[in-house]
Amino acid sequence: DTGVSQNPRHKITKRGQNVTFRCDPISEHNRLYWYRQTLGQGPEFLTYFQNEAQLEKSRLLSDRFSAERPKGSFSTLEIQRTEQGDSAMYLCASSYHRPTSGRKNNEQFFGPGTRLTVL
């Protein structure tokens, strides 16, 4: 399977603990996105990378959240001192961005998500 993969698929933690999620994008994709989806809502943008550079962060990404993509391949999203309000599905997506391609397609492909439950 050459799609976007995310691990773990499910994570249950106690309030105050730290958690880390991993996303492996499609291998040739240079852009990687993180979204958060709470129950009954659509995904909300958190942040994205082009290669290893983090180009944009949403206001939703508080100081307790940090994302990295150290070698421009896989990415990690860490949440420190988790709160019950952090319970959500965390989705990762990747795309191939060609700066000189004009209006060429760079569709975002989504992974299956990591469902976080904070007790």
Place this chain on the structure above:
Amino acid sequence: AQSVTQLGSHVSVSEGALVLLRCNYSSSVPPYLFWYVQYPNQGLQLLLKYTTGATLVKGINGFEAEFKKSETSFHLTKPSAHMSDAAEYFCAVTLMFSGGYNKLIFGAGTRLAVHP
């Protein structure tokens, strides 16, 4: 700022009936619009997208959507529902930047139920 409103959080149809899922958008510049489908415990799959050109867009699984600028709408339709269409559907909008588009802004979603 861009936003998306999906009218109706739940839609129920009979198998074989017309499916109509409504999406209205707000954007200060010409938008790029998408419909995604999400099955339980899975990620999102792109159904179709409108970028430029023909306003009637055909997607996978027999779905299509029409971009109507005057109505700021991008409703999703399928002539005949199948049981396998039961899922959650999300409308999304983005802006096109040089070389491609960026983050997606999603609506709250519409859960489609199909009954025999």
